[in-house]
Amino acid sequence: MYRTVLQRNGRSAFLVLNEYCGRSNTGLGVNVLSRRTIIDLSYSTHFMDFKGSSIPSSMKKLVVTKLSQNFRSAVSLQTVPVPTPGDGDLLVRNRFVGINASDINYSAGRYDPSVKPPFDAGFEGIGEVVGLGLSASAHFTVGDTVAYFSEGAFAEYSVIPAKKVVTMPAAKPEYLTMLLSGATAHIALRRLGDLREGETVLVTAAAGGTGQFAVQFAKKAGCHVVGTCSSDEKAGFLKTIGCDRPINYKSEDLAATLRKEYPQGIDVVYESVGGGIFDLSVNSLANKGRLIVIGFISGYKSASGLQPITGGTLPAKLLKKSASVRGFFLPHFLSDYRESLTEMMKLFAKGQLVCEVDRGDMDPEGRFVGLESVFRAVDHMYAGKNLGKVVVEVAPVVDSKL
Structure with a gap:
């Protein structure tokens, strides 16, 4: 044929x-x-059908309609036709989508100023293939479970180039945690951390989506791990994943604790908060210390996207300690991506990697279910209430095996 x-x-x-x-x-x-x-x-019979069920003619998705750091103001829920995959594409029915601090940067147009609204929101999803183009059918089939890291994930259905997806054993939210959050920690520490056994590593926002992975990878490298968090519950969780010294900064003075307990300084800082925490991290560096900037969430809601830092004295502080500040942006390290994801998947399969998911069980309005709840999920994360990676369930999970 x-x-x-x-x-x-x-x-x-x-x-x-x-x-x-x-x-x-x-x-x-x-x-x-x-x-x-x-x-x-009748292309739907051959290429657009899942378990004999019909694919609707329309779907919901989130679209950035104006540039703003206020996610609720920038993004609207729209009903649009279900797209048809091109020759090398897959049509994925999303089961879970991931929430990231950078969703606000994206809606504010900070990554690519040349891109103007309207454009689709969301970065990562996992679900089943329900349609595919001819070339894509050489490697995938209807019913396959796949995960992806690509724009436009906040939708009931997404068309994704086949080359951008990874086959997954099941549509579980735990697998979704590795795509951005896990990969950021894994690659950043490996490529920029230069971790050595016995060193001290500080992870800020350690109980968050990417912080949880940084703690575990630093511990696996034989380091002493310090993690900041905002509650005793989070501190307890950090202990279970190997954090040697959780610090609840709401009940302890973070600066005083670091000075007292780590007088020789911190060798590596995995920093995602920015502002005053960035300044404190720089001041806490040991000789030849390395500070990895993977984000600065404290400033994302501001007009500039930044919180003020004492940058004027930064060169002198780094010179005095032969220390360095290193920036990490995942799209610049995509050559490492598949190897990193493969290693994490193996660790997870062996029970050697915790992928904590926050599905909104503690939110007053309940679990994050349906695209409408993406707005609540973003608010939940920015309020610092999340424990682990924030994930929204788009549709109920079914057995993906035909």
Whole structure:
């Protein structure tokens, strides 16, 4: 069977040439295979169907309609047609999507000023393949469970290039935690941390989506790990994943604690808060210390996206200690991505990696279910209430095996 893609009214149709073994005589003494041509326009039967269920004609998605650091103001919930995948694409029915601090930076247009609204929101999702293009069908099939790191995840259905997805064992939110949060910690510490056994590592916002991974990877490297958090509950969680010294900064003086308990300074800081915590981290560095900036969430809601720091004295402080500040932005390290994800998946399968998920069970309005709850989930994270990676359930999980 051969298939050739035709375009009809912007949708994909498939020309199917069926060969059968009836023979015809050409009059030249040569028998050839007879052929019949069937134009099959019911592409949904072959390429857009999941367990025999129909795919709706419309869906919901979140769209950035104006640039603003106020997520609720910038983003609207819209009903649009379900898209059709192109030749190398997959149509994924999203089951879970991940919430990231950078969602606000994206809605504010800080990553690419040339991109103007409207554009789709969200960075990561996991779900089942319910449709695919011809080229994509060489490697995937309807019913496969896949996860992806790509724009436009805040939708009931997403069209994703097949080259951007990773096959997953099941549509579990734990797998989603590794795509951005886990990969950021894994690659940043490996490429920029230069961790050595016996060193002291400070992880700020340690009980958050990426902090939980930084704690575990630093501990696996044989380091003494210090983690900041905002509650005793979070401090208790940090102990369970190997944090040697959780510090609840709401009940302890963080600066005084670091000076008293770590007088020689901190060798590596995994920093995601910014502002005053950044300044404190710089002041706490040991000789030859390394501070990795993976974010500065404390300033994202401001007009500039930044909180003030004492940058004027930074060169002198770094010079005095032969220390360094290193920035990490995951898209610049995509060559490391698949190897990193593979290693994390192996650790998780062996029970050697905790992937804590916050699905909103402690939120007053209940679990984050449906795209409408993305707004609540973003607020939940920015209020510092999350324990682990914040995840929204878009649709109920079903068995993805046909």
